[in-house]
Amino acid sequence: MAGKSYNVGVIGYGMSAKVFHIPLIQVTPQFVLHSIVQRTPKPNDDASKDHASAKIYHSAEDMFADSSVDIIAITTTPDTHFSFTKSAIEAGKHVVVEKPFVPTSREAQVLVELSAKTGKLICVYQNRRWDSDFLTIKKLLDEGTIGRCVEFNTHFDRYKPARPETWKGTLGMDQAGGVIYDLGTHLIDQAYVLFGMPASVTGIFANQRNDGAAEPDSITVVLQYGNGGPLVTVKAGVMSIETKQLRYWVRGTEGSFKKFHLDVQEDQLKAGKKPGDSGFGVENADSAGLLTTLEDGKPKKRAHENVQPLTYAALYAGFARAIEGGGADSVPVKAAEARDVLKIIEAARESAKSGKTIKV
Template sequence: MVAKTWNVGVVGYGLSAKIFHIPFITAVPDFKLYAIVQRTPKPDDDAEKDFPGVKGYRSADDLVKDAEVDVVVITTAPDSHYALTKLALDAGKHVVVEKPFVPTYKEAEELVALAEKQNKLLAVYQNRRFDADYLTLSKLIKNGSLGRVVEYETHFDRHRPEAPVNSTSWKTKVIPASGAIYDLGTHLLDQAVHLFGLPQRVTAFIGSQREINPTGLEDSFTALLHYDNGLMVTAKAAVVSPEENQLRFWVRGDKGSFKKYHLDIQENQLRAGVRPGDSGYGLEPSDRYGVLTTIKDGKPSSETVPTVEGPTYVEYYRKLARALGGENVIPASGAEASQVIRLIELAKESSKLRKTLDLQKNEEKLGLKPTRIDSIEIPEALTPKRPSPDFPGFRASQSRAT
């Protein structure tokens, strides 16, 4: 039996489509880049010229009417994700949505239910599950090198104390699902939940570190995920961090710790024009490797740990192809992404109220029945619960939680 080739229609032709989706769609033989929606082509920015033979549409409404389209990939700003995802699902298409999934947990659950009703695959583009540093850390946790993990710090810090000027990106505008916790936090929280499952409580502080912030954009956050087994996850993104090497991971267990600087190399390579299959793509240089410290003969002993040669972001679309073919291997399901949005909303509420919030009590209060997800959980630990700390260095946002 001949394997099916899935026709893909991409909605949007900005950075996300050009850098994070089309190179990987075209790298997987199971997919054909069939159509692109670009509302206003320009002489120097025209999808039909860049990809001769690919159909061009001016609206998503026209795209989803095309019976030849199997999969719709939505790469537009997050405030449009709910409407466009619903449009595609109603039209009987499989859907991949850029992160952040949608602004609210209510919208996320509605789309998950609609996809199930339509018997269509709904995935969210959590490509950083395939960061090589994250895969290296995951390997160390799963093979027991760190022992019982009690603290997991995950950072996306940068030194950008001045607000962007004349930026047209949604990431710099105050719209639904904007701000650091939706933009960067989506990745950090997804990775943590993917490793450890959902926490029992959340404490967060969301606001601005910039001295001058005319738009009020929430440019920074710290979120603590409390687990009943004693694990504490700290997810953090900062814009005031004058470091030569930015911390990425610091994870501590009773047998060892792992510390890693620098972000995964793939994004910078993609922006520089390197593509999947090019020499060196996704391979981290040795001067960026992390350090594993373990106790030997009663003393700390450190060694450099080579970053794994991961499957790269191509693996997202490979897994997607297998899922479309009937395997239960969705690379990041809508149901999983819904839980990340649930955590973000709880974090925003925690920041507004300045208190730790309990997931179960919160969902009971709101009458929610969250979608169950599969995740990898660490063994039960006996570490005592920690008090919730204060968070100096931020100016709190006064905006209401979503």
């Protein structure tokens, strides 16, 4: 006998909805794409034509009022996330919300408490927890292949000399815009998954484009962990001219791992592939990371391919299980975890402004 299905409504019809959320909803057996909020359809950008079986609303309020909607996926700009998430929960819906979760850790805490009070679950879309290279590094660390981690360097560098005209380049940091909330959220979240909350944070923000803009476009954030913990460096730059960009450099007491190139899932989703398709999430062999360990007291380097990809569909599948009965403890990316990441970001901002290291 088939299990219960849940109707999912999606607020927003930009890249986040089209490339990530709608395709992942469609491959989650328990979920049905029920409705979409698109405020201003255009002839070449019309959700009603792309998804003829879905209801189309022109306001989020109409979706909140629809009692047949069980879950709402919020894919709009981050300055709307708090009000939309709060309204959705108060309307009795579970919520998937894009990263960055909300602009402040204070707002995140309000939603954490509201979720606990109502029993409506929140999952934050930190999809890069399911990057196959990140999962490969997690496995290497868990199994002790490179010993105790002493340094963890995570990069999201690119060559983008023009500032984007999306929220990533137009919203200020107080509205959760800019590089620290865009790429920084991913990078810091991965460090948080591996190592937890740091003891202190040092942030350096810069405008590498030198375009006169008030908001920084590049960051270096150093997370320090006491009691033998690693030194974590988070970097995102926009003037990195390379044939292959460094992604990770992880060093331990018994070896190191270096990885270039980004996970392939985003590009595959943009090209119309979905999880379950042949080769989805699988990198080319020549993109494999380099693992160096000691053999007979000497460093020995070899290619080390990624683990079998779980894919971004694992986030939605995990949220489905939580709604089916697993409860708040089984939500794949908990609102409280996203709140902690925001606290780290806020410490980095304070450090960059004051020039001082901030204790967390």
